[in-house]
Amino acid sequence: MKIAHLLGQYLLQNKKMQLQGIGEFVLDNYYENPFENEKGRVRLPGNTIQFSPDKRTKEDAGLIEFISQRAGKMKPLASSDLEDFLNIGKQLLNVSKQFYIEGLGTLILNDNNNYDFIQGNEVMVATVPEEIISKKRVVKREEHTDDMSFEDGYPKPGKTSANALRKSLILFALVLGLAIIGWIVYYFFQQWQNNKNGQDSTLENIQPVIPSPAQTQDSLKAGTDSLATVAPANNNGDYTYKVIIETSKRQRALSRYKDLQKMGYDVQLSTEDSITFNLYTTVIGPLSDTSRSRDSITRFFGRKARIELK
Secondary structure, three states: OOHHHHHHHHHHHHOEEEEOOOEEEEEOOOOOOHHHOEOOEEEEOOOOEEEEEOOOOOOOHHHHHHHHHHHOOOHHHHHHHHHHHHHHHHHHHHOOOOEEEOOOEEEEEOOOOOEEEEEOOOEEEEOOOHHHHHHHHHHHHHHOOOOEEOHHHOOEEOOOHHHHHHHHHHHHHHHHHHHHHHHHHHHHHHHHHHHHHHHHHHHOOOEEOOOOHHHHHHHOOOOOOHHHHOOOOOOOOOEEEEEEEEEEEHHHHHHHHHHHHHOOOOOEEEEOOOOEEEEEEEEEEOHHHHHHHHHHHHHHHOOOOEEEEO
16 A cells, blocks of 8 residues: 555544654544545545644654554564655655645645645545455465564565566576577587598598608709609600699698588698698699699689699
């Protein structure tokens, strides 16, 4: 129930009410007319509520007790709710806004920095018989288990079905999140493992460049023509030589090699230091065609090729 409704009920029952930091309200010259009651509501004639502003007014203990009983809360909580309600109203008054209390009227801040009260022409104060309130309170305690417990001398909120459902949802979301993370880790691990296996199988096909003793001796001779050291592959005068398509680092070379193999191109890999790799194809033909072969492969692969004689 709203605090404002309880304020009106308390004033109607007690005929006097103090609001801390605001002032005192007195219900004067009012006599209840049973013929004017409609569905638990009472009509108050105008100018029956007298207001005396006093910012030094203390908390009304009777009002706190009344709110505690009607709202079914402990007194500290009832006092805190009332204080929060009045603090909001004071903030509105401090910025020249009206503080409307439903069931009573409107407070405003005048030019003298004091409070004025304007009662509505027809103030409606809701009243509910105490027997009905008691029955509702008993039913609520029987149907719900969220009452405060005082185990070990400290207040502890009871467990509710809503709390259990919320915990179940949180646990389900946590398990689902862990399962998704596990699947992602497993998927990328499998991808890495497959790539590693593919690279290992590719490395088995890489031909290391090992110079022959004849080539080593020829390289030591100054001014020796490299073409003169190449022996013809057959009696037709054709030579076997490499056309280097690309020279790159390990990862790039392995990836490019696999792609070209899938496309059906006859390419090979070679390396001298396991860091830099040559991607090449082997050509058999006369040495006079090396330039033409190099230019043709350059145009086809989009990279500048070069000739390497075996």
